[in-house]
Amino acid sequence: MSFPKTYVDQMLLNWGDRLFHDPLRHVRAPRMSRGELRRDIQCMREQLARTLQRTPEVMVKITNKASGAQGMGAVRRHLRYISRNGKVELEDQEGMTMLGREALHDLTDAWHLGSWGIPEESRRREVFNVLLSMPPGTDRQAVRNAARAFAAEEFGDGRRYVFAAHDDEAHPHVHLTVQARGPDGKRLNPRKQDLQRWREQFAWQLRGHGVEANATRRLARGETRRYPKQAVVHMTARGETAHYWRSELDELARRALWDAHAGSLEAWQGVVHAMAGxxxxxxxxxxxxxxxxxxxxxxxxxxPGTGRTDRNEGARRRTSSRERGLRDAERSETQRALFPDDPDVWMER
Known part of the structure; x- marks a missing residue:
């Protein structure tokens, strides 16, 4: 039995949304025109093609998400870092470029003393430091141009920001520092969904500048590579052992990973079923x-289950309901530890 094209397109949109977008609950879908439907179908097919071709994934990282007070002192230190103390050019929301220590000093004074100025000490986060990165080999000028367009699109409502492109590492990347308070007094409060949208927007801008880029979630790609928290990295560098970090997956971790991917694998199965027919x-x-x-x-x-014997399988089936409940609770805790957030959408621990 073969399916008509309209049915295949509708199924592709249905399963593709589950793969590539966060589900919307309790929201009635608006009626779409035929033109909008055709556009969405085309975008979904392009997204599917990029994913199957393993197009390079963009990375967005908020590097001060977990830090505490962010007064002007912390802002000055960060601006000195991204500008290499005035040696790397900064560009602001107006397209004005700044180079040198004197220009950096003028910028920090303007942020400190201007309207909605940043206090010297603050209990609230006054800026967000965003890192936009691509794999080695990506055209660096295209990354800079895409970051400029991304910042203008997301924060071009009068909010102050500056960015700097770094060329001293293999990964082309841009540091974008955005003031939390906008011209209307409203403050940025990005969540994980916002960062995923930023990834998609940055990838779209890169494609507009001739760079193949994708912004899918790790679960959609079946990724299981884990990234240690910064605390674990620092402990390892000091020669210490992190008790709650294991480089190898045990059976509990494998089961948690498999459960986390269940929805994505089901969606891929739906895509195959629609396409095959x-x-x-x-x-x-x-x-x-x-x-x-x-x-x-x-x-x-x-x-899960790699190398497990039939005897172990039988013992697992005979486990009491109470033990299964305890095991499932432990598995949920392990899953939360494995997936605190998407490493492509990092908020620095």
Whole structure:
């Protein structure tokens, strides 16, 4: 039995939304025109193609999310860091460039003494330091141009910001420092969903500047690589052992990872089902590509039960309901530890 194109497109939108976008609950979907529907279908197919081709993923990181007071003293230190004490050019929201220690001093004075000025000491976060990064080999000028366009799109409502592009590391990246308070007095309060939207916007700007870039969630790609928290990194550098960090996955961690990916794997299965039954030969070929993509995901390699004997399986089945409840609670705690947030959407610990 083959499916008509309209059915395949609708199923692709349905399952694709589950893969690539956060679900919206208790919201009635607006009626869409045919033109809007065709545009969304085309965007979804392009997103699917980029993911299957393993297009480089953008990374967005808020580097001071977990820090405490952020008065002007902390802002000065950060601006000195991203400008390499005046040696790296800064660019502000008006497109004005600043170079040198004197220009840096004038900038910090303007932020400190201007309207909605930043106090010398503050209990609230006065700026957000955002890092926009791409893998090594990406055109550095394109990254800078895309970051400029991204900042203007997201914060071009009169909010003050500056950014600096660093060329001294393999990963092309831009440091963007944005004032928390806008011209209307409202303060930025980004959440994880906002950072994912920032990733998508930055990737879109990169594509507009000729750089192939993608912004999918790790669960959609079946990624299981874990990143240690900064505290663990510093402990390891000091030669200390972190008791709650293991580089190797145990059975409990494998099961938590597998459970976390269950929704994405189901969505991929839905995409395969729709494409495999399509009247289009191209769609059927795409279904085969999706199947290969899913089968080679890292989560398949790290799936639970690897090397477990039948005797162990029988013992697991005989576990009492109370023990299963305790195990599930422990697994949930492990899952929260494994996925505090998406490493592509980092808020520095």
């Amino acid at each position: 399509s009247q289009s030969a191209d769609d059927r070929s795409l279904a085969a590509l999706v199947t290969d993509f899913v089968q080679t995901m890292p989560v398949q390699r790290d799936r």
